[in-house]
């Protein structure tokens with residue numbers, strides 16, 4: 029057969045869980061092959077095995093029909109396998125060229141020959157339409173560009189098989205379009221791609237075949253063109269999934285969170301949020317729509333106390349909290365699902381249960397007289413894990429690091445919802461989640477609203493904003509462009525406003 | 536990378552034990568190379584540290600300051616700080632204890648209590664400075680703790696001759712009275728006249744208290760969360776700056792206590808112009824002990840054994856005493872490159888699984 033890679037009967041166990049149970053995946057030359065599965069189904073584990081980061085307990089891997097043993101990522105590189113990890117591995121104060129040649133520096137005499145490397149990178153970039161400036165520094169370029177640097181890193185090492193682990197989770201809709209185009213260029217040049225994503229739309233747009241796994245087991249490989257999104261979702265979750273959110277009409281109550289003329293500096297010490305005002309009422313979900321990096325982070329961090337406000341005021345009910353420390357705000361009733369689950373959301377080297385009480389360990393019953401009450405912590409965590417279907421090999425005692433990306437996210441969402449806050453600030457709450465989990469999390473957010481809480485939803489996904497919000501605030505370049513009722517608007521109007529066009533301004 | 540835990544025995548323990556084995560094997564090779572019989576060498580080395588109840592006492596006494604500096608550094612590590620200033624904190628803590636001991640004339644229990652408090656406060660103060668500089672101005676603690684080492688060196692250098700000059704020598708303080716010494720008759724008698732002293736009890740108590748703080752208390756939970764991920768701690772509302780300062784002060788207090796164990800326990804006066812070697816050795820102890828309090832206890836006693844046995848080995852054979860230092864250095868090397876050892880263990884496990 030014309031298979032480039034055959035992974036046959038792969039099995040991998042972790043303490044308490046079989047992550048891969050007899051999985052077979054065959055990759056044809058020149059195809060984009062999607063790998064679909066619930067959170068914790070074992071996708072990253074399987075790809076980790078192909079890239080030599082994990083060793084399988086049993087099973088064989090073949091390349092071009094020959095058995096291979098991939099004992100570490102260097103071997104994978106030599107075999108022409110490259111991988112873009114979900115969390116990029118780039119050196120921020122290096123240039124793009126320096127990052128790409130790290131470890132395989134071309135020499136002229138004793139010196140590193142940056143120039144010829146940069147030329148080669150420019151050529152590769154042109155060939156595949158990547159549009160990368162070899163001399164730019166990583167810290168100055170967008171996330172989408174960083175991802176293209178990771179792609180170039182693989183191409184520079186002559187990779188033939190490219191693995192993408194949830195590449196689109198961090199991208200804006202436009203960047204996703206671009207990435208799909210790039211991937212198509214790559215396969216038309218003879219490369220083969222394995223793509224992990226939870227977004228069925230992307231699978232439809234990009235892939236030719238799709239392998240579905242559930243709880244470590246192979247469900248099957250299907251032809252994408254001949255299979256509906258709903259069918260794929262069902263294969264993956266094992267039941268039918270509804271993509272629409274059930275939401276009843278509801279009259280919002282009093283103002284819970286009020287932001288008045290708020291200005292906040294970003295990390296580059298210029299105003300990232302300018303004179304911004306906003307009200308969130310009890311019993312409503314207010315969505316904040318905008319292209320990434322237009323002031324959403326500054327807004328959220330100022331409200332939660334992680335960043336100080338240059339001017340303006342923030343009120344929780346009638347109390348001003350503008351200068352209160354983070355913990356006081358949490359205690360006053362602000363919960364926050366952070367944008368970056370690994371940087372802020374979790375202490376990866378703590379167990380799940382320690383993470384579940386990270387804001388409330390100092391309250392009874394979790395501690396008394398300065399001593400932790402392990403039993404109470406355990407019980408509370410197991411409750412959250414049950415309610416939010418957080419799956420982990422050793423339950424509440426598992427290290428947060430060992431959880432799959434989506435399960436980490438569910439744990440955080442569960443923790444914050446369980447705080448039973450006055451205001452829930454949810455930033456990209458479903459990033460990296462499978463469709464079943466998204467459905468569930470959306471339901472819980474709407475439940476918060478229905479029980480009379482205020483929800484501030486920040487998301488880059490327009491669908492999510494439109495589906496969940498009662499009102500939508502559109503932010504562009506740090507300024508409030510306008511607020512519209514979700515019922516009276518559509519994708520086009522919001523999209524235009526996101527680009528900075530004020531309502532009624534255009535013809 | 537992700538580490539699965541070996542069933543039964545923790546991987547860290549296995550790594551440390553292997554580092555010790557490699558170190559001992561390397562030491563044996565050195566002995567062979569210098570034309571000596573390694574079996575005889577090791578026999579004398581261990582006899583030197585363990586042969587009699589008195590020698591055991593001396594071994595424990597040698598270990599005492601190492602336990603405390605190792606604990607100091609391990610505690611800092613666990614809470615995200617690299618304290619390279621244990622030497623200075625120890626010296627200053629020991630100096631404070633000595634100064635109190637030489638100045639006040641009180642009944643022994645009261646005097647010792649005051650001296651220990653002085654040592655703890657002195658060490659804590661010396662570590663507070665780098666903690667504050669880091670919290671307030673983001674000065675890296677490695678730089679500032681090293682700086683503090685030299686400040687403590689010169690403070691002692693000028694203060695001791697000026698106020699506590701010895702009877703014969705300019706370069707050391709007067710001897711403290713029996714009243715002001717951690718040595719007590721019942722303990723020395725129990726160990727056949729060894730110079731073991733109350734320091735060892737303090738060290739063991741410190742090990743218990745620190746592991747209790749780290750595992751069971753709200754404070755330990757907070758400090759460790761800052762150490763593991765200060766962004767997440769900040770997000771959850773833990774006061775990161777307060778934690779940094781507190782963690783340095785506790786670390787410094789432990790080193791200060793180590794200073795008391797050294798200067799008013801094992802010794803009875805303080806010398807000028809020298810930073811105690813236990814400050815840096817503590818880094819090795821905490822490395823080998825995988826930063827856990829119990830691990831530190833074991834590692835410190837092992838190092839103490841090598842140090843206290845090397846004299847006897849030297850007396851009985853032609854093996855140079857530096858061999859003991861070489862073994863220690865090799866062990867440190869292997870403990871530091873534990874990643875390699877981990878890979879090695881991984882491979883053995885996989886073999887066993889029949890792959």
Ligand SMILES: Nc1ncnc2c1ncn2[C@@H]1O[C@H](COP(=O)(O)OP(=O)(O)OP(=O)(O)O)[C@@H](O)[C@H]1O
Pocket residue numbers: 042043045047065066067068069070071072073074419420421430431432433434435460537538
């Ligand atoms: N190093 C590890 N130690 C213990 N368990 C692990 C480890 N790595 C993964 N697991 C477990 O194996 C299972 C599969 O994880 P994996 O990361 O492959 O999931 P995934 O399909 O990539 O999920 P997601 O879509 O959420 O990223 C999970 O239950 C996870 O907790």
Ligand SMILES: [Mg+2]
Pocket residue numbers: 071072073432433434
């Ligand atoms: Mg994954």
